[in-house]
Amino acid sequence: MSDVALDPLTLTVIWKNVLSIAEEIGITLRHTAYSEGVREGDDFSSAVFDARGRLVSQGPFSPGHLGSFPYVVRAVLDDWFPGESLRPGDAVLLNDSAIGTGHFPDTMLIMPVFLDGRRIGFVCNSAHQVDMGGAAPGSQKVQGVTEAYQEGLRILPIRFVRDGKIDEDLLRVVLGNVRMPDKVQGDLIAQHSANCSAAVRLERLFRDYGTATVERVYDEMMVRSEAAMRAALAKVPAGTYSGEDFLDDYGPDTPPVRIAIDITFDGLGGVTLDYSRSSDQVPAGLNSYLNFTRAYAVFAIKVFCNALWPQNDGNLRPIKVVAREGSFFNPRFPAPSGGRAVLQVRVFDTINQALAGAMPERAMGAFSHWSNPNIGGIDDRTGRAFVMYDMALAGYGGRHDCDGPEGLSPVMNCSNIPVEVLETHNPILVRRLEFITNSGGAGKHRGGCGLRKDIELRNSTATLSLLGDRHKFDPRGLFGGEPGVRAETILNPDRNARSLPSKATLAMQRGDVVSLRLSGAGGYGPPAAREGQAIARDIADGYITAEHAKAKYGYGPGD
């Protein structure tokens, strides 16, 4: 702590400023990126750190990346670039699963910022690249991937930028290992330029207010944020709350993966989330490295405790995340992890289930589980590689005061990718995109419907990597609400229909249609308590049929 006097107005102005610098990094990235995940899906993040590597501010983007960020700069400084080894004009690139966000497609670029030769902090961003090489297009294959070495190019922290310029030799190494070098190159340039403009702003902030004042503000921000987080956590009655759920499997013909979370509030403003009772790490591209585990733990706690202060090093201190080494949620390298994104909804569901009793007004029925498939191959028309990265998202569970909404992004809050964009860039045709009638869990407040998306391949061949779940375990309801209908994945629904496992990788031929049918979301409260008017409206709009109304609610004409 420095002893510079600080007035509350300077605190406000500098705090706002560092928040807007972090946000600006992300906006530049969104506008200049090439990969669909970044430019359409907002699958990226940005942050500002202080000179010691403490997180100061983050842009309001993907929470999975947000939660992984806080420790990355310190890890890079401690283990790879200690002391003064980073110079002005340098930037460090990495995608290692353990240091970064938990799988190879996310590349992080970290740039130190200097003022008059002295390091004053770091600006940083991460982006989900369309491909990082490895066993299947998109680098998210689950089935048959037993080691991280099969998942593509692993980049431990390297000095990727020198004197403000991307190192051509290193860039060539990266581009030589990925399926879509143009897009990856475009995104890396976008990442670098987003950092550059933010660095100028950070420099100016320090010049205008003086290093001592800004650092004093950082300290104060963190002290206040920590106190606010503790106050929010202290409102939850002390005790341990447990939740348990299962993933279908970790690929075809494998056993379920147990997710068990024990959440202990100490009543004094601290919370520990312990994942140790969960399954052991699995020999498939699905494991959750500790950074990723931590990310969604923090997200869920913030949501439940309504602790909405902007994230920095301070408000993360009271949240402790523990997982047994070698377990699914804290695997040892080289555990593969490409498809770990599918977990986030289930982790949230499990925490939701654990805390529902303590906080019934903040809880909801289980989400509809999302699907994150990739279809990739060589486009017959151009002879070039294509990777169709897609995100199918459906409804929320019922809540204490209203139904779950239809078709809203769960947890990570990504945006879907327009049909016209998918069809322009890939040899595919989307045949349907619609809600599944009768799929939302019945209840006093109904769960949102599942969603069906049918995609036809219009190319000679391609590889499909499925990344879904909820084929085998119900999306549960709460307080008497019924579960939503389980998910299915069907190949060629209109001819020789064949049911597919949720995480299979398979070859597709021209004309094949993959039909993703996401689960419905869970209901809230007993169906008998549902108002007749709401049932009638659901029938009129076709979210449910009259038969379903009769069977689930005992509702008939004239009621």
Added chain:
Amino acid sequence: MAAGIHIGVDVGGTFTDIAISVPATDRMIHFKLPSTPDSPDRAIAQGVALALAEGGLEPGAVVRFSHGTTVGTNALIQRRTGRVAMVTTEGFRDLLEIGRQVRPRMYDIHLDAPEPLVPRHLRFEVRERRRADGRVHQPLDEAGVGRLAAELERAEVDCVVVCFLNAYAWPEHEVRAARILRKALPASIQVLVSTAVYPEFREYERFSTAVLNGALLTVMNAYLDRLTQGIRAVGVTAQPKVSQSAGGLMSVEAARLLPIRASLSGPAAGVQGAAYRAEITGHRDLITLDVGGTSADVSLLRGGRPSVVHDHEIAGLPLRLPAIDVVAVGAGGGSIAWIDTDDLLKVGPLSAGAVPGPACYGLGGRAATVTDANVVLGRLNGEQLLDGRMAIRRDLAEAAVATLAERLGLTVVETALGIVRVSAATVVKAIRRVSVERGHDPADFALYAFGGAGPLFAVEVARDLGIGRILVPPHPGILCAEGLLNCDLVSDFVRTVQVPGQGETVTHLNALRHALQHEVAAWFAAELLPEAARAVAWAVDMRYRGQNFEIRVASLDAPFDPARCQALIGDFHRAHEQVYGFAAKDQVVEFVNLGVRAIGRLEKPPLPKLGQRAPGRPVATREVVFDSELTLATPVYRRDHLAAEQAIAAPAVIEQLDSTTIVFPGDRCTVDAWGNLLLTLAEEPG
């Protein structure tokens, strides 16, 4: 013709402002009366009649009547629109409800996206499908469309919107389906196609825009009927013109078909008023700052032209259409200062509004507002405002600020300075969005301050951004109405360039250009514009292949050839470098949209100059706090006493009916021939 009277009317939530230009006598009349939100045309007709009578003018001599309306915006916010049905591609009836699926706030999973304007039971499917390359995958089921007609009629809708996938480039199916429906449905049900509203790529945004337009048809038509009758009843026979979001005016006929184009027009008139006035005084690079009671609107003009953006939201629903890039933030004179749970001082977005208003109005408001802070600091008159029409209670302002001061452990004056500084920081952030985030250094621009509170905010905001010059128009509070007097008739047309193969780009662009030329010619003819008044401005939206956000590059009014395409690509690289700091010259550049703006030049009334008079002298002196260490006895001038070319010694306060301007110590202030104030800020504040 030149002697005819021009009227501009700007309808706000609180006041309806009227500006009347009388070129024959080089006069400009300003009039203000309370709005009638339930039926805005009432205040308009009444105000026009009163203003004309006050000026001794004949209603029959009015040759142009231009006005800005928020009727559509309000109807959407309140969801009091027409009943709309949608007809879409089989398999996609839920697309409008699915949307892009982002919840409004990341950490609030209980706050949902707004419901779609068309409920599920009014969304119908027909069998048809075009592929992205235009090939027919499934022919349009014309009989199926016909069968829908009966159902649509039973549903008692006002409008049917036809929305098909990939129609942005291949609209034939939409057009055919609409034709069948029009034939089968009674004339009272309007039928429109998504591509007629805005034929751009990305289905959800296009469908949403078309549906929003459909929902406003009945609202806007009813309003325009009442307005036309209302002003005719007071003797004005000129056809009203309606202000558009992208700047410029449209005819009543155009507004009836595309009411959505008026939905974001509120702030556009002020920007154009600023552009017109500033240009005459030789200022073409401007940042406009319009501060009222509740919000501050900022925008940026380069070379006298505002920038236009295409992504918007209205009532939480996405909207794609060109609109002047205006960023609005919750910072105004009425913005309330408060202490957040983090013990920090915040200002806005909550506003005390007109009632109860700031504490100093003495109407029962207790919360300290920006206006109260300015009264405490002596920057606003502590006895009366609005030329004595409103008494000001300085004691109440001080009491309100003192409540906050106590909790912050600061003096009343320090707290008042803090309120002003924090609200200025909000405005600064908004200006950064329209300048720095788009690659412009605000220091290269002059700040054009208007709205009742704009001139009060201006100096602090300018200094924070390194801006050296500030302009204040003669009547800051009424610039929007004045701006409407100086607009042209405008219409924008756009076509998406369907993924060009390299070699065919030129042919393809020329084909689209040809199609657009036809649309433009039809519009010129429909608006009865003489040859000499016609102008066009072409532009191409471009991006690096694989990117998703385009940059608009201006293009000549001439056929495309390979050399011109190369030149455009060069312009694009430069623009990209300016906005994002780099150009990827080895990457393929895509032509995404071809757009053209058709302009029908309307005659502009001249701006009156100040008459000859002796330089104004101070009418009073009061203590003004400039910063925590600087309080000075400061001369107060009346704005209407100031003469052309007069220099006002700093420090000074310049008061007028609708605004107050502060000249800080060390800065310079002069009056130009038209009565604008020009402030030049000292390099380093004292």
